[in-house]
Amino acid sequence: MxxxxxxxxxxxxxxxxxxxxxxxxxxxxxxxxxxxxxxxxxxxxxxKNIAPFDMVVGAKGSPLQLVLSSVLHIDNPTGNIKLKETEIIRNHPFVKTAIPISYGDNYKGYRILGTEPEYLNYYNAELAEGEMYDKSFEVVVGYNVSKTLKLKIGDSFVGSHGLVASEDDVHDEFPYTITGVLKQTGTVVDQLLVTKQESVWESHNHEGHDHEDGEEHNHGEGEHEHHDHEDGEEHNHDEEGHEHHDHEEGEEHNHDEERHEHHDHEDGEEHNHDEREHEHHNHQDGEEHDHGDEGHEHHDHDDGEEHGHDEDREITSLLVKFKNPLGMVQLPRFINENSNVQAALPGFEIQRLMNLxxxxxxxxxxxxxxxxxxxxxxxxxxxxxxxxxxxxxxxxxxxxxxxxxxxxxxxxxxxxxxxxxxxxxxxxxxxxxxxxxxxxxxxxxxxxxxxxxxxxxxxxxxxxxxxxxxxxxxxxxxxxxxxxxxxxxxxx
Amino acid sequence: MQLYLHVSCIIRSMIQTKDLTYAYDDSEQFSFPDINIKPGKHAIILGPSGIGKTTLLYLLAGLLQPNKGSVSIEGTELNSLSRSEIDRFRGENIGLVFQQYHFVKSLNVSDNLRLRQSFPKSSLDKTRRLELAERLGLSEHLSKKVTNLSQGQQQRLSIALGLIHKPKVILADEPTSNLDDKNCDKVIELLKEEAKICNSSLIIITHDYRVKSHFENQIIL
Structure with a gap:
């Protein structure tokens, strides 16, 4: 023993x-x-997730929120900014690259991010199979998304408005098609559905056209309650939804009586859709669009999905990589003091968060x-x-x-x-x-x-x-x- | 060769003490008569309570170091050994049967026996264990907790623990003090029998004069 x-x-x-x-x-x-x-x-x-970008530019608000939403994709965005407002930043000599991103929808809780394919390079996200998106409403899915939702190439789905999963408020007239599945990166990209920015713009332009006459719409929570639509149209916009909704066209919406009347259709959605179609027809008439962003250049105008509101184009934020470390010191201050947008440094904000x-x-x-x-x-x-x-x-x-x-x-x-x-x-x-x-x-x-x-x-x-x-x-x-x-x- | 063995038997003692003295303190001093027990022979050490019988037993077992005098067992002078050598020597050559029963309570009967076989050098002789348990009537209780044994079973286990490793000397301290006449005789016979099987010297220390008649070799303190 x-x-x-x-x-x-x-x-x-x-x-x-x-x-x-x-x-x-x-x-x-x-x-x-x-x-x-x-x-x-x-x-x-x-x-790991903040590493690719030195600075993020977005709507004024909490810098931490801006970083959380635009870089880590966990919080709600601070709002939208006009694409043209970022022009000066994108052309700044200290800036190496500046990638605009736009949010709008989610699919079963996974965010659909409209951005340039270059965004994926920053996270070393390679395609496991399929191809990079090329046209609007083509989408590549992150590893975890494809695993969890069992998505594969060729599948199509419709996004729902806002950033949290909901059954209502689906853009069922804009189905996304999966063209590629990404390899696992161990970063936020695994949790995203990435598409062209135009996809986000278009699906929300359509919403803008809902309120086409540019009335002032103010989506207050209480106000929704006196929307009395017989057709039960989706007006259950949750808060997150509003932000995008509000800003997609850069209009201040105020649900007044006129607005209600406008919605008083048995088939409001269809109707609105038609309006959009009309709009497209207008574009096909050969209007030229001046796209500030490079990413738009090879856009296919023939499919009639382009809209000529470049000045009004909005993005959720701009992710910036500096060429020169001086940019880190000078630019954020310059932007915060001299413009209507704010700049936040992910490294600094996350450090602050981690200290807490x-x-x-x-x-x-x-x-x-x-x-x-x-x-x-x-x-x-x-x-x-x-x-x-x-x-x-x-x-x-x-x-x-x-x-x-x-x-x-x-x-x-x-x-x-x-x-x-x-x-x-x-x-x-x-x-x-x-x-x-x-x-x-x-x-x-x-x-x-x-x-x-x-x-x-x-x-x-x-x-x-x-x-x-x-x-x-x-x-x-x-x-x-x-x-x-x-x-x-x-x-x- | 045979002659040599014969001679060595005569001249060597199993246990020999000389001028053994032990003092717990100034007021409590014990001096013991010299003891000389030949191999295979038994002895009884008799004396009234308080005369230092248990002290003598501990001195013989090397559990106490004498103030004066010496103990040698089969020619080995205990005084010449270090503390740990004494521990080892005792573990191998001496079997102790205590007046109070001491067991390892977290182990069952069988494991207590195995434990005794494992030190100081491991000899897990299962046959020996089972035979001994059989002879001592413990076969059916091997998997019992020691605390669940009856008084008699505990006594028999205590004897088994003193014998299982086939010691050269068995030192039993008052093995019969709690027993009636019938059981007293039985236990003494049992000890003698086992000592014979192991070819051990049995030394019983007791104040119980009932035991006296069982032994020729008597040492009175």
Whole structure:
């Protein structure tokens, strides 16, 4: 029989003590590993996602919100800006590239992002199969989107308005067709459906034409309630939807009586659609459009989807990469002071966010450390008690020929087993927690956390716990060194 | 060769003590008469309570170091060994049967026996274990927790633990103190029988004069 077996038997012979010590240790370990993994992975993921761009330009508002929405695609956009307002930025000598992006719709909660194919290059997103989108309403899908929604090339779908999944308010007259599926990048691109900007503009221009006479529409929540449409037309615009809706044509909409009358059609949608068609016909008459953006140049005018409101063209934001690091210093300030748009630095904003987050992490780690100390104390007390209770047994083992060192090893092994089991269970608990959060994030934001094996820090942390357990055990076993076998055995 | 063995048997003792003295403190000093027990021979050490019988047993087992004098077992001077060498020597050569029963409570009966077989050097002789359990009537209780054994079963297990590793010397401390006459005789017979099987010297330390008649070699303290 091995000493280890005896140590194990001794350990399990006091299940309640064992439970208490293990629970404390588990709690502490799971808390530390969970929080660290979470913060590390979020930090990592955020940095990976913001890395391609130095600056983002969008509507005035919270710079953090602008970064979250336009770079990380998790928050609502601050609003839209006019494409022409960004002209000066795009032509600035410090700017290497400036990629406009436009939001409008989602498909089952995944955002449809209108941008240039170059955007994908910044994330090293390569096509797994199929082709890059070329025309409006052609779309390439990110890895996770294609996996989750089981989309493949040739599939078509209709987006719904806004950025959260909803059954109503679908643009069913503008079906998107999938031309390509992207490889996994481990970045936000995995969560996106990427299309031409024109797709976004067109599907929302159409909405603009709903209110074609350019009335002032003000989508206040309350106001919707007195929309009394017999045909039950979709006017349930959620907030996010409004922002795009509002800005797509750059008009201030105010749902007044006129507006209602306009909607008083049995088949309002169809009707509006027709209007759009009319509009297109106008374009086919050979009107020339002056596109400020390069991306528009090879646009196919013949399909009649071009609209001549270039000055009014709106984008959600402009993602900028600098040629010269000086741009980082000068441009944001210049833009924020001299224009109606705002510039935000993703690196700076995310750093700010992580600092906030970091103090939370520190607090939780502090708590975990306190629990760890209590857990060490519990192991110490439990072993001390055990050794006192087992004095006679330990003395007996000495008469069997075990040396002091072997008896010490017996107690030490018990402490080590506790530490080992506590750590492993705690680590597993932490990972299960991480998995749970990952599931939640997957559902709510499409983000996924990696469940990985123990990393360097966790191994170090295990080492620390191991050492603490050994110290606690040794302190508890002092009496073994001065164990008087004869006296212990004769004491009644 | 045969002659040599014969001679060595005569001149060597299994246990020999000289001028053995032990003091717990100034007021409690014990001096013991010299003891000389030949291999395979048994002895009974008799004396009233408080005369230092258990102290003598611990001195013989090397669990206490004498203030003066020496103990040698089969020619090995215990004083000449280091603490851990004594532990090992005791583990291998001496079987202790305690007045109070000592077991490892987290192990069952069988594992307690296995544990005794494992130290100081492992000899997990299963046949020996089963035979001994059989003879001591413990066969049916091998998987029981030691705390669930009856008093008698605990006594028999205590004896089994003192014998299982076939020690050269069996030191039994008051093995009969809690027993009635019938069981007293039974336990003494059992010890003698097992000692014979293992070819061990059996030394019983007791104040129980019922045991006296079982042994020729008597040492009165």
């Amino acid at each position: 091995k000493i280890a077996y005896l140590a194990y038997k001794n350990m399990v012979s006091k299940p309640l003590n064992l439970l208490l010590s293990l629970m404390l240790l588990m709690l502490s370990v799971s808390l530390v590993t969970f929080v660290l993994q979470l913060s590390q992975q979020i930090d990592e993921q955020l940095n 987050f970091g103090s939370g992490v520190k607090t939780i780690n502090g708590i975990a450390l306190a629990i760890l100390l209590v857990s060490a104390l519990s192991i110490f007390i439990s072993l001390l008690k055990t050794i006192r209770e087992r004095r006679k047994e330990l003395a007996l083992l000495r008469t069997y020929g075990l040396r002091t060192g072997q008896v010490l090893l017996l107690v030490l092994l018990e402490g080590i087993f506790l530490a080992l089991i506590g750590f492993v269970l705690g680590w597993l608990l932490g990972r299960i927690g991480l998995w749970g959060v990952s599931q939640y994030l997957q559902d709510s934001n499409g983000y996924q956390l990696r469940i990985i094996g123990p990393d360097m820090f966790e191994l170090l942390f295990f080492g620390i716990i191991f050492v603490i357990a050994i110290i606690a055990t040794l302190l508890a076993s002092v009496s073994i060194f001065k164990l008087n076998v004869a006296k212990t055995l004769s004491d009644a």
